[in-house]
Amino acid sequence: MDTQLAVQARGLSKCFGDVVALDGVDLDLVQGQVHGLLGPNGAGKTTLLGLLLGLAVADSGALEILGMPVGRALPAPRGVAGFVDGPGLYPSLTARQNLAALAALRGQDARRTRIDDVLGEVGLSEVADDRARGFSLGMRQRLGLAAALLTEPRLLVLDEPANGLDPAGKKHVHSVLGRLAKEGTTVVLSSHRMDDLEALCSEVTILATGRVRFSGPLGKLAAESRELDYRLLTSDPEAARRLAAHTAGIRVLDDAGAWRGAEALVVRAPVPALDALVAGLVKVGIAVRELAPVVSPLEAAFLALTEQQGQREADR
Numbered sequence: 001m002d003t004q005l006a007v008q009a010r011g012l013s014k015c016f017g018d019v020v021a022l023d024g025v026d027l028d029l030v031q032g033q034v035h036g037l038l039g040p041n042g043a044g045k046t047t048l049l050g051l052l053l054g055l056a057v058a059d060s061g062a063l064e065i066l067g068m069p070v071g072r073a074l075p076a077p078r079g080v081a082g083f084v085d086g087p088g089l090y091p092s093l094t095a096r097q098n099l100a101a102l103a104a105l106r107g108q109d110a111r112r113t114r115i116d117d118v119l120g121e122v123g124l125s126e127v128a129d130d131r132a133r134g135f136s137l138g139m140r141q142r143l144g145l146a147a148a149l150l151t152e153p154r155l156l157v158l159d160e161p162a163n164g165l166d167p168a169g170k171k172h173v174h175s176v177l178g179r180l181a182k183e184g185t186t187v188v189l190s191s192h193r194m195d196d197l198e199a200l201c202s203e204v205t206i207l208a209t210g211r212v213r214f215s216g217p218l219g220k221l222a223a224e225s226r227e228l229d230y231r232l233l234t235s236d237p238e239a240a241r242r243l244a245a246h247t248a249g250i251r252v253l254d255d256a257g258a259w260r261g262a263e264a265l266v267v268r269a270p271v272p273a274l275d276a277l278v279a280g281l282v283k284v285g286i287a288v289r290e291l292a293p294v295v296s297p298l299e300a301a302f303l304a305l306t307e308q309q310g311q312r313e314a315d316r
């Protein structure tokens with residue numbers, strides 16, 4: 001196995017009765033990177049993360065985690081932590097007691113200072129002595145992350161960790177994950193939030209109906225996105241519209257819709273044509289006040305890749 005890889009999966013398949021949850025999945029997770037997993041509901045994300053956590057085994061295929069083969073008689077190695085379907089917590093214990101109990105169960109460092117440190121990192125210091133029973137979804141997610149941090153994992157596996165997080169909670173979680181990756185921990189997380197994935201991940205894997213549709217750096221995905229729709233706000237909308245209509249490679253769309261009404265222009269263009277349009281606008285003295293993709297490159301690729309799949313299935 002490549003020593004730079006924390007996870008190497010080849011041809012992983014997993015069925016539940018007639019349902020094929022994973023269908024020949026290959027996955028490489030580079031050490032010290034945050035890797036995002038995205039896909040429509042039922043794509044197989046939780047199933048895949050469950051295999052990485054050793055909660056289930058694949059029906060076929062090969063899986064190596066942290067340099068160790070994993071399979072029916074080969075449990076996930078030490079150094080893997082995380083949760084799927086929400087963290088397992090003791091509702092009647094406080095946040096601090098939960099962490100102490102989990103650490104004691106695992107024979108790990110249960111010193112109060114260490115527990116206070118991880119609670120602080122996830123932003124739960126103020127509720128350290130409150131019972132988990134009264135915790136919101138976002139607080140439970142953060143406590144689950146704190147429990148995983150206590151183990152000082154080399155591979156952290158999180159299923160939709162952003163669920164229920166308020167902006168402050170999100171900031172804590174993002175900063176913890178960034179810190180871990182910087183220190184060499186590999187993080188793999190699933191999310192339906194494209195903005196979170198774009199902010200956190202260097203690489204992503206897009207799954208649909210149990211198959212990998214794309215896996216690699218975000219930059220590669222953006223480069224592969226042929227054309228995107230962009231909203232353009234300028235100092236002279238009418239002149240900008242005329243110029244756009246005469247710029248090679250640009251298609252002016254008529255659905256600026258509710259977004260700033262007639263002031264705005266929506267154009268479909270590959271990046272070089274967009275560059276030419278912006279240069280042309282500036283040349284004739286039209287100021288570009290806003291220019292942004294209608295949906296991000298990640299979201300556009302996600303929609304394109306998963307819609308193609310849906311169309312193929314509908315055609316069968």
Ligand SMILES: Nc1ncnc2c1ncn2[C@@H]1O[C@H](COP(=O)(O)OP(=O)(O)OP(=O)(O)O)[C@@H](O)[C@H]1O
Nearest residue numbers: 016019020021039040041042043044045046047048
């Ligand atoms: N324990 C199980 N028993 C039966 N079917 C299951 C089980 N776990 C998952 N499945 C099925 O396997 C497929 C993949 O499910 P999975 O939960 O991995 O998808 P997901 O990508 O995590 O979806 P979501 O985004 O909705 O959480 C789905 O069709 C699901 O119904």
